[in-house]
Amino acid sequence: MKKRKINIGVTGLNAIDSPGPGVSVIRALREAVSFDVRIIGLSYESLEPGIYMHDLVDRTYSIPYPAGGADLLMARLEYIHEKEKLDVIIPNFDAELYPLIKLEPKLKALGIHMFLPTLTQFEERQKVNLNDFGKKYNISVPKSKVIYDLNTVHSLPSEFSFPMIVKGKFYDASIAYSIEQVKTFFNKISAKWGLPIIIQEFIHGAEFNVTGLGDGNGNTIAAVPMRKQYITDKGKAWGGISISDEKMLDMTRKFLRNTKWRGGFELELMKNKDGELYLLEINPRLPAWIYLSVGVGQNIPEALVNMAMGETVTPFVTYDVGKMFIRYAWDMIVDREEFEQISMYGEL
Amino acid sequence: MSKMRYERPAIKKLETGLPNKFGMRTEYEPTTHIDGVAVNDLVKQYGSPLFVISERIIRSTIKRARKAFETRYPKVQFAWSYKTNYLNAVCSIFHQEGSWAEVVSGFEYDKAISLGVDGKKIIFNGPEKSVEDLTKAIKNDSLIHIDHLDELYTISELAEKHKSHPRVAIRVNMDTGVYPMWDRFGFNYENGQAWDAINKVMHSERMELVGLHCHIGTFMLSPYAYGIAASKLAELALAVEQKFKHEIRYIDLGGGFASKNTLKGAYLPGIDTNPTFDDFAEAISTALLNSNFKQDKLPLLILETGRALIDDAGYLLGSVISNKRSSTGRRNTILDVGVNILFTSFWYDHKITPAQSFSQYSEDTCVYGPLCMNIDVIRESTNLPLLNRGDHVVIHSVGAYNMTQWMQFISLRPNVVLIDPEEKTHVIRLRETLDNMNSMEKVPAHLEKFSI
Amino acid sequence: MKLRKNVAVSEVGLIFNPVTGESFSVNPIGVEILELIREEKDQNQIMQVLLEKYSTDQATLENDYADFIDILNHHHLIEIHEETKD
Known part of the structure; x- marks a missing residue:
């Protein structure tokens, strides 16, 4: 046919x-x-x-x-x-x-x-709103504070310990080990991206990503977790491997259930040495490594198109663990x- | 045989890292007419530069704003913010549409009275009100919004002296989660100053506390902040009722709604991202309806929004004086419109469109004004079609603040023309003349003569 | 003044400079001027052709022409040499 x-x-x-x-x-x-x-x-x-x-x-x-x-x-x-x-x-x-x-x-x-998130979902996950997002949906996020004024930097050590992360509202992040460095990054990043600046607790640990698809009603249509194996100087994964981590999948399902996220997404996660997971960022679209999802048995873009066309899509439940992607230039x-x-x- | 329209020769490198020609080009559709009147005719008749105000747009905008609030909240009153644009014709349109007057100086107060506004429907705001101003306002039974304690005591004394009972409101400032927090006007909510001032008014018994007022900032992009402000004022009003059994009649949330202009440094254009009247109305009315006011005791909601009501109705027409090239090869275009009459170009990327048709070719251009001053820049960088000397351009959304903050600096201020709904034009402010300016000056006798 | 060797100008206004590897787009009047330069017309002849065709004045055209030539030169698309012809 x-x-x-x-x-x-x-x-x-x-x-x-x-x-x-x-x-x-x-x-x-x-x-x-x-x-x-x-x-x-x-x-x-x-x-x-x-x-x-x-x-x-x-x-x-x-x-x-x-x-x-x-x-x-x-x-x-x-x-x-x-x-x-x-x-x-x-x-x-x-x-x-x-x-x-x-x-x-x-x-x-x-x-x-x-098949897109709603405007509210899109806005709620903005970096400056991450704290409120975590509270509202009961998801662990690193402690963060939005600052507008260089003078408020001096009170930071009472709330955060070094190192801390200094982030721009859209892009850019640097790790600061002293107040002087916080000031330097504040100036540098605000000159480029404007105010506010976000100060975020530094989580020691390993970086993980999950990509997936939510149906807009709180159901998980697809979810594939990956550990970055090699990170470029731009912070992008050059190679990664699919993993099986129930905690990570639980957090993903909770994220989808609580926010009723509609569409593709990528979660950036940190796992500290005690095995606790923190949500660092939510990208409201599919990631560049999405082809790995096809490789492990969940063709997420295909499912997304079917959802967009109004078809019923059976949620994926399994995927191959231990499959790797290695990116190359051509x-x-x-x-x-x-x-x-x-x-x-x-x-x- | 008629000749072809001339376009200057232009060459552009096909850049690899920058948006290609298509990407940027169609920001520009020519604006040949405003409300059916040809831009070229306007310039021919009234000169260049020229401010043009569309009565049609003013009326449709205030109607849209009223509808947004009145469909969500039972008692709503708009008050026209004079400082935003106090041309008499403009104020009169708003008064015809039912707006009260909101003034912030003796000059503005007198202007409203001279236009025939009922003193009871004038809201008198601002940190500077002279004894003379206050006496007038008390006599006319205007609504006086108290900014500081010195003013509170002055009003109290005047009330005693004139044996009257002035109607007052307390201006409150507060943290609504926006930056910068405006705390220079009125009394602070969080540290108790506002509650203190309220108690002073209530205990003095010489004034009637009719309202609570706040104005949280300017060009606000967060409707949510207004929700917080409305909740806090509602709390204060309910506290007054509980303690003094006195009903606060209105809550005035001031102005500050963003217009559709694009702030410098914003990535997305204001027309896509800035909140609508519906967004603001939803946040404010939800906060008030969800507070503990009884159904029949809901206070009147007053709004003093200026910018969002008038910005889009104003256009500034100008002409190209010259095209030149900077030492770095950059295209510079000089218009006859300077920052002295387009103050808002300091914080907006104003949309500029040619008034005549053009080809798809364009150049990255820096647009300068005509002043012999380095700061006279209208747009630092914009992609403009190839304009010829003498071509006309239309600068959009200039209705707010420019016709009040403008300066007679280096050159004289131009005509302002109103286009009425029947598409007829009226000069509503005459272009200044040298005689106008000289008539205000006096030269001492010993300086009258010189020989060079 | 001459167009540099091998500089290719297409009818739709695309220029490729094989020496530098750069591509450019030119508007129609620009293409006309480049063609006239290729035909080795001098400035006066070029002015005359354009003034007959377009609704503009000599001063504006001269100004814009000089600016255009500057930019062509800046991008190494033409060679300017002393005009010694009489």
Whole structure:
């Protein structure tokens, strides 16, 4: 029997040294058993490698940055939809989620499906809100404090012990071993990302990630925990291995049950030497290592597309433990005309 | 044979790390008309630069704001914040739409009275009210919002002297979880100053405590903070009722709602992210309805929002004086619009659109004003189509504060034109002249003559 | 003044400089000017062609033309040499 064909728009084609998840998501979708796909790449910059991977991406259109505003993005997506009849869009950048969550009803009316967290879920998990998030949903998070004023730094040692982590509201984190270092990082990070700055308790231990899928009603559709084996200087996993840790799965299920999270996600976890788990961050999308989930028997992107299309999806319950992913870089040979084509016309 | 529209030659490197042309380009649709009136005609008739105010947008905005609150809470009153834009025509539109007046100086107070506003419907805020101002306000039975103890005692003395019973409110400042916390106006909630002031008013018996007021900040992006403020004021009001069996008639949550402008440094445009009237109304009315007021004793909710009601209704039209290139090769465009009339360009990335059609080619441009002052920058960096000298541009959402904070500096202030709902134009403030300025000056006799 | 050797200008306004490896996009009037330079027209001839075609004045055009040439030079797309022809 011929499988139905779904047209899927995918962003995050920047498979570079700090990679976007798009190419991994597409590989997973190409291996879907429940449908065939036509992949429409959605790119921001002309050198995103995914644009030129013609065996994975059927056609690419450039789209405006979220900073251009939701209206502009909508106009571009309408144009692309007219040509490609998009069934589903899978956004893979945090910054895209805000406008896309707002556009969800409009896109739905055009027949374009997504499976995204709600705006409240998206906002609650922001770094500055992590403390409240932990309290509200009864999940252990490292103690943290939001500060606006360099003068309040001096009272920190009464609440935190060194080292402590100094974080920007969107990106950047540094480990400080003294008040002087806290001040330096405060200045450095606030100059780049603005205020506030987040001071966070440093948890000694090992770093773990869980990726998965929530159905929006509190149920766990998929969950795969991974231990990072090799971390690049950008903090990204270069290699990782699937593990079996009931505590981690319990925390994931609790997260989904309590927040009723809808869509894909990645949890960043720390386990201290006493085996206690702390939730450090919630990424509201699939991670770049999502292809490992296919390797261990849970094709999460496929399930996400089926959920978006309104199908009932049977939750995954098992996965292979001890499977590894090792990332590698690959040089493609590309004709200049292709680069000029996407640069000039925004389509390739 | 007619010639083709000229566009200057332009070349752009296809960058690899930056957004390509498509990515940034369509921020710009030309704005050829405002409320059906051609921008080119406006400039021809009234000059450039030119402020244009849309009566249609003002009325639809205040209606939307009222609807957001009135559908959620039974008793709502808006008061027009004069300092945001006190052009008489603008104030009158708000008064026609049912808004009271909210003033913060003797000048503004007199302006409201001269427009015919009933003294009982003027809210008198601010840290500086002279004895003369207060006497006037007491005589007119206006609502006086007390900012500090010195004022409280002055009002008390004046009440005694004039044998009257002025209606007052206490301005409260508080921690609502936002930064910076505004604690310079009014009395602090957390340390008990506010409760102390309330007790002083109640015990003096010379004034009637009718309301509680707070104003938590400006360009607020968190509706939730208003919820906290409303809860705290409700607690105070209930405490007054319990202790003195006295009913607080209104809770005034001030203003500070963000408009749709984009703050400098914000990643996403304000139009996508800034809260709507519905968001603010939901937070505030939920807090008040969930407090312990009895159903029939709910206080009147007063709102003094200014910026969010007028910003989008104001446009500033300008013209290109010159295009030049900086020493680093960067495109600079000089407009005839300076920061002296566009104060808000210090904190917003104002949207600028050409008033005529253009091609898809664009350049990263720094937009300067015409002043001989280094700080005169309208946009540090924006991607603009290729504008020619003499082309017109429209700067959007300039209705709040610019027509009050503007300065007569280096050049004279321009005409302000109102477009009415029938699309007719009216000058509502004349462009200044040298005679206007000179008429206020006096030169001592010994300085009248010189020879160079 | 000459277009540098091997600089390729396509009809739609794409320029590739094989020496530096850079690509550029140029608007239509820019393409016209590049073609006129390739035909070795001098500045006066170029001005004349453009003034006949576009609604602009000499001063504006001269100004913009000089700016455009500067940028072409900056990107090493043209060679400027002393005009010794009489």
